[in-house]
Amino acid sequence: MIPGAHLPPLRAVRALSAQLCPSRHLCSGGSRNGGESPPVQSNGDGVREGEEVVSGLDAGRFPREMLLRLPPPGGRPESDDGENCSPGHGQRRQFFEDVRLEADRIFRILLQDGPGFSARQALDEMRPKVSNALVRKVLFRIVVSVDSVNRERYPKLAYKFFVWAGQQEGYRHDTSMYNLVMKVFSECGEVKAMWRLFEEMAEKGLPVSARTFHLLICTSGKVGLRRRLVERFIKLSTFSYRPFRNAFNAILHTLLTIEQYSLIEWVHEKMILEGHSPDVLTYNIVMRAKYMLGKLDQFHRLLDEMGKNGLTPDLHTYNLLLHVLGKGDKPLAALNLLNYMSDVGCVPNVLHFTNLIDGLGRAGNLEACKYFFDEMVKKGCEPDVVCYTVMITSYVAAGKFEEAQRFFDDMLVRGHLPNVYTYNSMIRGLCTVGEFDKAFATLKDMDSHGCTPNFSVYSSLVSRLRNAGKDSHANNVIKYMTDKGHYLHLLSRFGGYKRC
Template sequence: MVPSAISILRRIIALSRESSLPSLSSSSTTTHLFRSLKTLTSKPSQYEDNSFHGENQAVASKDDYFAAIHHISNIVRRDFYMERTLNKIQVNVTSELVYRVLRSCGKSGVEAFRFFNWARNQPRYDPTSIEYEELIRILGRTRHWETMWKVAEQMKKQELALTPDTFSLIIESYGKHGLIDQSVEVFNRMKNFNCPQTTEVYNSLLYALCEVKNFEGAYALIRRMVRTGGVPDKRTYAILVNGWCSAGKLKEAQEFLEEMSRKGFNPPVRGRDLLIEGLLNAGYLESAKGLVRKMTKEGFLPDIATFNSLLQAICNSGEVDFCINLLHDVCRLGLCPDTNTYKIMIPAVSKVGRMDEAFRLLHCSIEEGHKPFPSLYGPIIKALCRLGQFDDAYSFFSDMKARGHPPNRPVYTMLIKMCGRGGRFVEAANYLVEMTEVGLPPRLQNFDMVTDGLKNCGNHDLAKRIEQLEISLRGI
């Protein structure tokens, strides 16, 4: 019987690790294994289970498929003799395969271009606009602009349309490197490709202008956009406001928002929220905090997404107490926290040992209908262990499971690690066993830590049982 797809892939990976390059062309056995990849490079939707269709046909799972994509991508990025190695693999080239490999090689412009040219020469494969556009994006990001335009001209000859999204990326790729003249040229060349100048495209040129601090040109572009019938969206306002804020021109940003409002073009979000986000993006945290303080004193509330961005920035700066007080103030004014609010605040207050506040926030989230998933209560367990309150941590962990909120692998792993650091190796062993019972195989490092700890404590019988459990799980 042909070995399963998983065993084939493991053998390939093992062989790959023995060589500095993934060509592995020196062995007939390796060549045979590469050829087996043909079964792994069809669309994953064809393989919904791991059963055998016939005695000699191995069916790959989605994991096998994406592992094969990863392996091919490594060949593209690292193998000097890429084309020769790919020919030996005999891959079934499809549009989806080419697209996914290109996506994986987003930082390797030359190599991605070589792979695309190799794929075009394979039988029964005709590139679609999706693969062409992905390659254009890669070449733009990696500053291979001459090659990028050659690919665009190839698309044009094959009557494949370039979308506004691709032109936007090209314009921004020039803008990020300060090449504003080239950005404007691309904007003007769009009509040669029969591509409309959408709001998205205007936003990209606006971004390029703001990158070089050409705010006069940026505002002139917005006026042209309005004059030609375009409608500014949230990103239009955000780009210009962010640009002004990053240049320290808060007054100009406020005047721009007021002027657009007078002309009837109100932003999709409130102007003050844009200003807060602009200040945060520019690194003016104190100014953003001051603006929110002023808003709350006047009885105004920020948008919840803007408020969460502010909380994250303040927590990252270590001012957790300020965040707690600010959250209390806005809640009194009627702001309803969402799941992201709690995902920011609970880990932050737990990390600084504010356990009463952490439990209060968790209970508030439950009362508001949010399910306490592991990333919410995991930080509380970790903080309790750090404080040496292991019994409270175990009790809280059991309570979460009893309420129907099962932990995931990271929470178990964290708890085992914290038990080990606290010398609680028996409890760590119990959680190792519990993990296996619920179908979450522990990491090898967890087994090593627990068995070594038990032996050092003189508990050799339990250490031996844990070793036997590891052997039974790994089949060694």
Template sequence: MNVVALFGTRFVHRVPCMVGVWRKLCDYSSDGDAMMDNGFQLIEEPLKRTWGDSGPDSGSELETHIESRWSQRQRGRFEAERVIEVLRQDGPGVDTKAALTELHIKVSWILVREVLVGILRTISPDNKARWAKLGYKFFVWSGQQDNYRHSVNSYNLILKIFADCDEFMAMWRVVEEMTESGFPTTARTFNILICTCAEAGLARRVVERFIQSKTFNYRPFKHSYNAIIYSLLGVRHYRLIDWVHQKMLGQGLFPDVLTYNVIMCAKYRLGELGQVWKVVDEMVRNGYSPDFHTYNIILHVLGKGNKPLAAHKLLNHMKEEGIGPCVLHYTTLIDGLSRAGNLQACEGFLDEMKKNGCLPDVVCYTVIITAYVMAGEFEKAQAMFDDMTTNGQLPNAFTYSSMIRGYCMAGKYKVAISMLNEMESKGCSPTFLVYRTLVSNLRSAGKFREARSIIEQMVEKGRYAHLVQKIRGNWQS
């Protein structure tokens, strides 16, 4: 397909380079693990807060304001620790609410947030029933204090606690309480519910409820349907996205650029690449110009389809339309090409990217390194890793994971273990995938003592306690 021909005659004006609330990232999974997404995904990013006209207008006032906010946050964290310690002592014969009152602390949104976030960090499979109860006990107590009223944010936090604790009925009771108290359900509320209910098989029921809701505050999205399909994309409910899209059309609402982008991404994830082009054609036919993110999706489709020439033409077309390809676009394309096994094209576009003044970032380097590892080009992977660190880019957990896998594939187990320790020394906490990759390869090589040592290291550092048994159980079997 000639992409330039598809777009060129249909543009009426230059495509705006939108700096919005979401961007796409390339995540490369060589493991097929659910913890690493297969392909790029849409990640919502909050808009950066800037000082308005009513904010501080001098350096000293700004410093005073920042110092005051920092002091409030620190005090809130200190008092939250006291509250959580009281909650830990809850049990038969203990009046926890009276004990909280005896702390004589002022309840504020900062305190409530810090306590609820602290509880979220404490939840584990072994204690979730207890902390669901304690979290709600604090939530009720704080809501009864003078000069304080729960906000939408605090309701969403207690919802998240119930969601993480698998307390579905309690979660819906909080939603009812929230609406009865006059608060709108937000896009964040929907996201929490859909993430939880997707696993329980109740996703469509949640969607129907929010479509019919009169109190759904879907900002910053144009309409509720966009908020819904955007959240569905995050939980990989691609088939349901198309159903919501048809519902939207039935209500007389028409898609905008965001709608089309989400639908295209869903079609791509379903492997329906031909449908992606149909959506692009419909989008342009209806007068919408592809934006920064649309091009990113198309580049990934072209890359995975191993069409470097069409991708090159599209990059040139982007420049003509006023969107200079950035490192994100090149990384997306390289990621797709690496999946298609075309390393030569990957190297070519990496060189082109550098010539155009786009310096590779950690994601780009990780994609290239992983491609080399999966192709068995360990020396090139090492050279790219060295180039990365020389250019001041700090490896992340996924970079280390790919390198560790490469060393294991090359039989260099001591170096792989050494790299795990290097991660720790540089303040990069290993993901569970890193541990699992290393333990699995050590066991496959018959190095059971070394594998057991890695598991003991996880236990000693208190990492992934709820998943350690999974590795240990597999090893014992």
């Protein structure tokens, strides 16, 4: 929070963005994309929901949620492992080492369960000292070991151990243990089993956390089911986020992480109808949803409402505003907002500049991108790999690969290692200028530096090679992917490819 800070009146921001200025690259009357509203791909809920392959000008960009992130309500999210002991405490380190060894033994016993061997009997004979730390470690070991081969067997082993542990004298499962078993079931697609555990938690009166809600909502694919789940959590007296506004915020935050923007609107309406006043976090989430749905008028109304209710914008509010102004190609208004932030003691950091540059890049205003990048450096903000990647991606999307290459080289000189998005943009840029051999070499270089290409990198390179009539080169890329064992389950997406 920024004491005493107020957003400039919305009409003033709009007026500033509409003013003409001598320098063309600092002022533009409208978006080169034809408006401020972001493109939204539809699914069953009417919005895009985590597509792995993105095409068009936004291909290879950082997902907006990675840049426009918000802190979870209530502080740090619940941990799955829980071993946060200080390295200076020798006794605690020894305790957790003993727990780890015991958990390994139990895990090996569980793997032997089957005809002719009773894991339950072996555990009874082993007689381990059951504790939260031990149960957590065993369940976490199962969670991280789930794969396509064992996904039918591991839920049964996890539940068998869970039941056995719950029957041991002096031990009772808490909410985090239920969440870990739910996580195993979630990884293996056992939705009905998750609901049975949820019912059991309710019967025992255990507090239900935001983590519980997150696990259930992510596995409840149908919109109607998700709405019923939200209704139920709102009414639960055991939902651990109280007062009620915090419970709503926990639900809204989870819906934001899975990009359920229409459902966010619905939950916000219920929150207001039930008489719970939104706070800054609520407004930030709902404004994000309105923006992602392209409802800019409602976005601005919420911003006005926030000020009328006496709420002070925080760093995340400004972050979103700068991105919206950038995407709407309003660099002059963004410049005024940055100056205002500094005046009220909210000094813009690299994330604010990055989000602004990302928005301007999506709008195609490269001159403004370069201006704000230089301004950021002048103000002492060191650009990080994300900022460089946003600049590189913007220039690649505009077909200016030489400028993108200069930013890539400068990034390396400054000691920043490229990430998967950086490499993806450079590979796309090399394909654009016909340097296909260099693009394939960059893919191999990326892998050799421990940066595993995501499927979007492979898909983009194969598509561009095929479009250029280089089918044999495209097949070499697919073969490289299969030889590395990457994304074999998505091999069918490369139509016409036959694996030898």
